[in-house]
Amino acid sequence: MAILSRISLLAAVALCCLRNGVVDVEGSHDVYQELMSVPAEVVDSKYRTQFHFQPPRNWINDPNGPMYYNGIYHLFYQYNPYGAVWGNIVWAHSVSTDMINWKALEPAIYPSKPFGVNGCWSGSATILPGNKPAILYTGIDPQNRQVQNIAFPKNLSDPYLREWVKPDYNPIIAPVNGINASAFRDPTTAWHGPDGHWRLVIGSKRKHRGMAIMYRSRDFIHWIRAKHPLHSANGTGMWECPDFYPVATQGKLGVDTSEYGAGLKYVLKASLDLTRYEYYTLGYYLRDVDKYVPDGTSADDGSGLRYDYGNFYASKTFYDAGKKRRVLLGWSNESDSRQDDVSKGWAGIQIIPRVVLLDSNERQLIQWPIKELETLRGKLVSVQKKKIKSGGSLEISGIMASQADVEVAFELSSLEKAEPFDASWTDPQKLCELKGADVKGGVGPFGLLALASANRQEQTAVFFRIFKGLNSFVALMCHDPSKSSLRPGLSKPIYGGWVDVDIQKNGKLSLRSLIDHSVVESFGAEGRTCITSRVYPSLAVGNAAHLFVFNNGEEDVKVSELKAWEMRKPLMNGI
Numbered sequence: 001m002a003i004l005s006r007i008s009l010l011a012a013v014a015l016c017c018l019r020n021g022v023v024d025v026e027g028s029h030d031v032y033q034e035l036m037s038v039p040a041e042v043v044d045s046k047y048r049t050q051f052h053f054q055p056p057r058n059w060i061n062d063p064n065g066p067m068y069y070n071g072i073y074h075l076f077y078q079y080n081p082y083g084a085v086w087g088n089i090v091w092a093h094s095v096s097t098d099m100i101n102w103k104a105l106e107p108a109i110y111p112s113k114p115f116g117v118n119g120c121w122s123g124s125a126t127i128l129p130g131n132k133p134a135i136l137y138t139g140i141d142p143q144n145r146q147v148q149n150i151a152f153p154k155n156l157s158d159p160y161l162r163e164w165v166k167p168d169y170n171p172i173i174a175p176v177n178g179i180n181a182s183a184f185r186d187p188t189t190a191w192h193g194p195d196g197h198w199r200l201v202i203g204s205k206r207k208h209r210g211m212a213i214m215y216r217s218r219d220f221i222h223w224i225r226a227k228h229p230l231h232s233a234n235g236t237g238m239w240e241c242p243d244f245y246p247v248a249t250q251g252k253l254g255v256d257t258s259e260y261g262a263g264l265k266y267v268l269k270a271s272l273d274l275t276r277y278e279y280y281t282l283g284y285y286l287r288d289v290d291k292y293v294p295d296g297t298s299a300d301d302g303s304g305l306r307y308d309y310g311n312f313y314a315s316k317t318f319y320d321a322g323k324k325r326r327v328l329l330g331w332s333n334e335s336d337s338r339q340d341d342v343s344k345g346w347a348g349i350q351i352i353p354r355v356v357l358l359d360s361n362e363r364q365l366i367q368w369p370i371k372e373l374e375t376l377r378g379k380l381v382s383v384q385k386k387k388i389k390s391g392g393s394l395e396i397s398g399i400m401a402s403q404a405d406v407e408v409a410f411e412l413s414s415l416e417k418a419e420p421f422d423a424s425w426t427d428p429q430k431l432c433e434l435k436g437a438d439v440k441g442g443v444g445p446f447g448l449l450a451l452a453s454a455n456r457q458e459q460t461a462v463f464f465r466i467f468k469g470l471n472s473f474v475a476l477m478c479h480d481p482s483k484s485s486l487r488p489g490l491s492k493p494i495y496g497g498w499v500d501v502d503i504q505k506n507g508k509l510s511l512r513s514l515i516d517h518s519v520v521e522s523f524g525a526e527g528r529t530c531i532t533s534r535v536y537p538s539l540a541v542g543n544a545a546h547l548f549v550f551n552n553g554e555e556d557v558k559v560s561e562l563k564a565w566e567m568r569k570p571l572m573n574g575i
């Protein structure tokens, strides 16, 4: 009782002070001073994810320094050891041999020296010659400047690399010569050039122009700023967590960050503090002049391609030398209130690690959950060759639908009734808002209703819609959680992205959704369009959650195959 009343009192404090009590630190994080160090005494398990990455309690945000080293995957992440809102940030540390089962260790990097006394923010790992890992991260110094620091493992023979040393010569990069000390953070993994110099970029901005400021170093400790940023884009504001890496135009293998040559294209990703969404472009890296040039196939202003068109931010990739693949991690935050976070005792998850490849059309990336996730697949139910008539639906029963991996392939017999596409529809999210799951269409909406209550008062709809454009068909993928919960006061944004497939030629569309209590993570058309949503049903909880296939279009669609697995729970940081 005492605990409960204490928490609700604090919740009331948060409510009353939302408007005037929230301090914005460097435009990056809402700071709830009163809640920052309130230990989670109650950890609510109703909405906890079971196979997504979570520590036992408290706030998490950005994944940091992911790496594969001597057979072990390391994931560090921004963590508040003392509460369920942002604050007191350290680098928490977990290790794994499959990126699915995780073991929690003690925090690896935390404020202890002046160059990070006010915070140890995001950064990346680089494996140096001689198989020596190094971490570069942003520290907040006594003047509240954002500076870049280096840390090394204390004992390379410790297979878990538990302890990290921050040499006293830090910071190794300071915000001087016109760099805004409040907008200078998140160093990337470094890459090595033929001139013997390492290179890395750091997120920044000048006025409205977001940029990736470049540095070079021969010894990894003394860094010199390059004359020009690697790239910048006006109107995008502060770039957080930049990421820059090559992808192969042929084959299914990932490419190490330092590789260079024919058959490679480059990805530059920025997380935009202005919108709290990310975007990326594909392009060329002119190594002689250290310039990145987008290839112009997508918008370079924040409105273009995204890894994920939903709740997804601060992502980072790393090259997994063990399995020769590039793996993406990202943070998905809560969509309930701060008060809910405090009473849940936790906030934030990491998405399921995804393999990143270049699409054969070279216009976008493709992402797919790492194969290791499939080791959690338990009981299977499947459906073959089932027609879903216009206005019809099909319940998929026999598994716990709140913890499932669902793969479905749809066949479209005809596109005749597709709605005409209006050229003014330039924003897929707005189009999904305009045409939600309940708005009847020609071809679609068809897809899944995840985390649904028996009578579908609650449902999170994941679906496609096909439009007839002037010269070709346009496919749209949406997440519509507007009916995801009867609970008031939740944020339930509708999300959407275009699906770059030749639907006329294929006549098929596939969908995979990872459903995990308070998250639905979906992969359309083999991973061409991905969307993640956080939802908090009040009825469709645990064993009471249902799963349906639905079709609200005039045209019938066929489920050529559906497989739904109940997912087992991995070892997750000791819980």
Ligand SMILES: *[C@@H]1O[C@H](CO)[C@@H](O)[C@H](O)[C@H]1NC(C)=O
Pocket: 026, 027, 180, 181, 182, 183, 207, 238
């Ligand atoms: C530096 O960045 C901060 C944080 O975004 C901003 O508030 C401030 O106006 C910037 N200063 C200058 C001189 O541009």
Ligand SMILES: *[C@@H]1O[C@H](CO)[C@@H](O)[C@H](O)[C@H]1NC(C)=O
Pocket: 155, 156, 157, 158, 159
């Ligand atoms: C380094 O780690 C190894 C393996 O855990 C251990 O045996 C050794 O004692 C450690 N060395 C030091 C100096 O702590």
Ligand SMILES: *[C@@H]1O[C@H](CO)[C@@H](O)[C@H](O)[C@H]1NC(C)=O
Pocket: 208, 234, 235
């Ligand atoms: C840069 O972007 C800002 C805000 O979006 C705009 O006001 C300004 O005119 C742009 N500057 C240039 C050089 O395009």
Ligand SMILES: *[C@@H]1O[C@H](CO)[C@@H](O)[C@H](O)[C@H]1NC(C)=O
Pocket: 275, 276, 277, 312, 313, 333, 334, 335, 336, 491
């Ligand atoms: C996190 O949560 C809120 C909504 O609950 C949202 O407004 C915010 O932009 C989200 N994303 C990030 C990356 O902070």
